[in-house]
Amino acid sequence: MTIRGFEAAAERRLRWALEPRIPGPPAGAIPASAGAIAILALIAIAVAISLRTTPLDGTLTLRHYHDLLTRPQALQVLFNTIGFSTVTVIVALAIGIPIAWLVAWTDLPFKPAVYVGMTVGLLMPGFFTAMGWLVLLHPRAGIINVWLGQAFALKPGLFDIISIPGMGFVQGLGLASVVFVMLAIPLRAIDPVLEEAAHTAGAGPWHTLFRITLPLVTPALAAAAILVLVISLAVFDVPAIIGLAGRIFTFSPFVYYEVYPFTGPPDYGFAAAFSAGMLALAILLSLLYTRVLRQARRYEVIGPRSTFRQPRPLGVWRLPAAALVAAYFALALLLPFLTLVWTALLPFLQPPSAIAFSHLSLDNFSSLPWALIQETAINTAVLMISVPTLALLLSISFSWVVLRSQLPGRLAYDYVAFLPQAVPSIVFALSALFFFLFVLPPGLGLYGTVVPIIVVMALVYVSFGTRVTNGAMIQIHRELEDAAAVSGGGRLVLMLRIVLPLMRPALAYSWLWMALLAFRELTVTNMLASRSTGTTVAVVTYSLFAAGNWGEAASLALIMVAVLLPLVAIYLKLAGLGGAISGAVSAVPGR
């Protein structure tokens, strides 16, 4: 190298080192920019459809919004959705808070098992639990109702799962895991010295609880409540499985049935107008969620933690507390599982009896559409690999732009990346369906394949992918990158040799987490699936159920769980219990 060459290289390195932030390579910002455009475009498509007389070539109109306000069914759906979400939040908090408290502060036995159970609960498909509870608590034929009726000569329908409270109960059981993971860590982090000080100052346990403990966990509690609310406003599985039987429609199933109506052509405009309304509500809630999280700083306690919390002995309450937690797992996981096993073995649903046992067989397994399942298993595997990969690539790019670049408006990227957390995924699915069906040339052959599903799900998962990548990237000190740059490493080398290896553990378990979510996803896949080349195993399960083949649907759901559990075990092994739970905090299930 010549002297001039050395001088030029030294100048480049100096310029690099002196920059206040390491500028992101322009190429590094391309995926994030493409992702941000795609997210905003999908939202814009929904709004645009809602404002046109016909989706493609219509004129501007507010007719769909007028219909929305004047159609009684739409108002009913809104009330149903709000009622369902309210019950869900109450149930999730009522279960999640005590279990988080027991795990964080007491000597509750089998704590690792609780973490494992909660992680499994987060990943269990909603339709699995919903089908199980429908069989258990159907007002007339539910196994529990029939037993209670026979044992105590009660009127049928003591418990009615086909109701807003019933649906909220089932959804709340599932989302209690979300409350748990969001509270367990903040609760564990509270310095016990504060309570000891309150005790020394003469405060009683209740006074301490209300004046010290609760205020400290209020932000996390509020954030958990809002997040559960946002999820339940948009959820599809549980209301679709349970609600349709009782003519109880909530937002996502209602939008689905407007796009695939019981008669006549699809009403994209009305579905989009309803979506736009819910979009506004969801974004409002998410802004509130962000604000609550920001306000959490007001509750931070200055200084390092002085002492470690000794688990509070539960004494004689230790076993009852463990029984309470076990009861939750029985309700949320075990009972639905056993019920599905029972349903899968029967030709038609019936309560356990000698006659029923004589009917048990594996016919439902043998009559499954195996050729289709083989094909959709491939699609599902493709989704499980490509969705987390694409979502993480986009997330890394988003984080790079936000944390490492000098791109103007980089903070807007962070907000756009968070949007899918707020926007109900069925809205993205509706827009994507419209785009791939009507806008893209048919010659591309993308409609009806897994491509639209991959794109939408990857964009949806960017919201929590960026929480992971932001957290991981922020921990990498810039000096490491500076050192690499001064040593002559290019930007690509810097990314491949320094940044990504340091982020690898976080990337690995968030990749697997997203793969697991992709495995069980139903909202986006059901909306976008048409031909078998773009269908997943979850959609086949739902179709079998909707067509009345409950036995076959239960069989396939059990097969899905059999595939899911080893993957969950690998995830837990990979992330460790602590990692799993903190991963779950930033990556609660998509809707």
Next chain:
Amino acid sequence: MRKVRVRRNAVAVLAWIATILLVACGGASSSSGSAAANLNDATKKLVDAARAEGALDMNGVFNGGANEAQALIDGFNQRYGLRSSIKYTPYASGPDEVAKLIAERQAGQPPHTDMFLGPTDFIRQLSDAGTVVPLQMPDPTALDSKWLTQSGGVAIPFYTIFPGIAYNTNLVKGTEVPSTYADVLKLNVPLAGTPYAAGYLTLAAPAVWGPEKAIAYATAYARKMAGLGGCGNEAQVASGQYAILAPDCAENFVQILKNKGAPIGYVIPMDAPIIYWFWGTVLRGSAHPNTAQLFINYLATPEAQKIFYKYDLTDLDLLPGSHTGQERKALEAKGYKFYVSDFDFLAANNPQALPAYAKIIQIMTTKRG
């Protein structure tokens, strides 16, 4: 150490996914027959074209599911000396499927399946939307070609269903068992309806009840309704979730459950006995149009009819020696006068029935009180 663990686990994950892929790639069995029948030139031409395609995509709601579809393609292959494979996809409901196909046509996309099998009005909707192609029947069967002509040359019928009243025999007994739709309203039991108001398009036809009576009936029925369950959900009646499903689409689904020991019965009501035929039609732009044409032709052959009866307990009443034909004759001898919802019936009645039908769907799917 951590690095090694991460790598080992990553390998385990990939191995697991690869296992799923391997299992999935196991391959569907394809069968072929050996003996081709004596075929005319037009059929031979279609057979040759089908041979070049080699596959068929079929969406449906057969009771026998994939096994039935496989039995049909096996018989098809045997008849025509083909080795075509079949991909059977169950769909959640007919209306959902029709809506998808029409949207795909409007968008200029190829249809997601090769053919549609369903009742007359669904075929009419698809035909009106320009979604189907003219059909040939080169391989003669006992089916009169006038039915193809009546459909506008786009569909042929292949099996018969009798809509009626499905009831749980533990919950509705003795004199309570309804013999008419009107009787159902006298009972104080949990009723089920279908979200797409199955049967009501025919009931609302001026030739049957007319729009006003059908709407009044639906309104009264909906007041007593405990919930919704589509056709094919007769197991919900058997399990006691509902005491009655009316109108239910098909007697044969109930009979299949009954044969399994389910406490379920079925009545073809005297006040509106209806016959629906399921028709096969080929979708415009489908991937395997020749195989689909030949396959639909095959559905009217005695071999296919036997398969339908084996799995679905139904066949086409128009064909000589059919089980449903005998059943129809027996019922007519008892005084039943069937309304056959064919294309001529729809043409004569739909202008008045369709608006009422849309209103009835609203009534059935909206919960009041």
